[in-house]
Amino acid sequence: MSVTRSAITGVGGYLPDEVVTNTDLSKLVDTSDAWIIERTGIRERRRAAKDQATSDLAVEAARRALVASGRTAEEIDLIIVATTTPDLTFPATASIVQKKLGCPVAPAFDVQAVCSGFVYALSVADGFVARGLAKCALVIGAECMTRLLDFTDRGTCVLFGDGAGAVIMEPVAGRGDTHDTGLLGFALRCDGTKGDILYVDGGPSTTGTVGHLRMMGQQVFKNAVVNITEAVEACAASAGFKVSDVDWFVPHQANQRILAGVAARLGISEDKVVSTVAHHANTSAASIPLALAEAISDGRISKGQLVLVEAMGGGLTWGACAFRL
Numbered sequence: 001m002s003v004t005r006s007a008i009t010g011v012g013g014y015l016p017d018e019v020v021t022n023t024d025l026s027k028l029v030d031t032s033d034a035w036i037i038e039r040t041g042i043r044e045r046r047r048a049a050k051d052q053a054t055s056d057l058a059v060e061a062a063r064r065a066l067v068a069s070g071r072t073a074e075e076i077d078l079i080i081v082a083t084t085t086p087d088l089t090f091p092a093t094a095s096i097v098q099k100k101l102g103c104p105v106a107p108a109f110d111v112q113a114v115c116s117g118f119v120y121a122l123s124v125a126d127g128f129v130a131r132g133l134a135k136c137a138l139v140i141g142a143e144c145m146t147r148l149l150d151f152t153d154r155g156t157c158v159l160f161g162d163g164a165g166a167v168i169m170e171p172v173a174g175r176g177d178t179h180d181t182g183l184l185g186f187a188l189r190c191d192g193t194k195g196d197i198l199y200v201d202g203g204p205s206t207t208g209t210v211g212h213l214r215m216m217g218q219q220v221f222k223n224a225v226v227n228i229t230e231a232v233e234a235c236a237a238s239a240g241f242k243v244s245d246v247d248w249f250v251p252h253q254a255n256q257r258i259l260a261g262v263a264a265r266l267g268i269s270e271d272k273v274v275s276t277v278a279h280h281a282n283t284s285a286a287s288i289p290l291a292l293a294e295a296i297s298d299g300r301i302s303k304g305q306l307v308l309v310e311a312m313g314g315g316l317t318w319g320a321c322a323f324r325l
Ligand code: UT7
Pocket: 030, 031, 032, 035, 036, 039, 040, 115, 154, 155, 156, 158, 198, 216, 217, 218, 219, 220, 221, 224, 252, 254, 255, 258, 282, 284, 312, 313, 314
């Protein structure tokens, strides 16, 4: 059977220059480098400069993805930005990215599924590309998470960082089996009844403020391990392969202990799991494309390999997506 798949043809990541170490944060709240490393695996994170907005990070990542794919901004016919830290309440950050990159008039919008945003955005882009509605889609995860942090709350302010990652997606012909290049399967979930264990306590229609991130860490942790495991298995089943067939897992980078817990439950070796949490911390929707960009540029992930990405975040939302590069 002949099918059209959406292939990822270029990936790019961007991290702002400023490095914030655990020791830097220990000057603001009662914490320590040792505690943060032991409980999370995080050693440092990046912080966007005062004059950098989420769209600026997104544009840098997009430029790198364009170079990697051999495409130009003029060829982009769909822009989706996954973000929970938009430049403005509106217009969408995708509209601002379109203007800054000089892309032609085409659909451009944001997806808000917090840390799962990039997985959701891939599925939305697949709906356009695989149906022939877009030929060169730009899908970005970009965040200035440090702008949402309460720097008096040690339970959250040590966990997050800023950054952006982007992919270019293009149609490619396939046979309809798991050997095809391109996106092969998804599992997306949301359970709004658990929205109160991870949220931001502000918004335009409630407080009229931006608000700060609030989290019940242990509950989020427990939900993450169980939910992600289920989504990975469902994603593999929907695409028709076994979890053990996957060459690389590129998880959302929230906590090294979550990565290890999920790997243990799925029976996968940790050397198949890309981890950037030590140096990026949790960059929400940006974390998967940033980790993907790093593992492709250092030669770990190569063309033809089966990759599975997964995430869980506020909502609660979670999900997984599998593709052959
Ligand atoms: O993208 C998805 C969103 N987020 C996540 O996936 C994060 C999920 N949760 C986690 O990663 C972990 O729950 C945390 C890293 C947030 C916390 O680790 P934990 O092992 O679950 O610690 P805890 O919340 O049970 O707290 C243990 C102790 C508490 O002190 P007491 O009550 O035992 O005296 C906390 O106050 O650790 C304390 N604590 C800290 N101590 C030093 C909490 N944060 C810190 C800190 N430094 N930064």
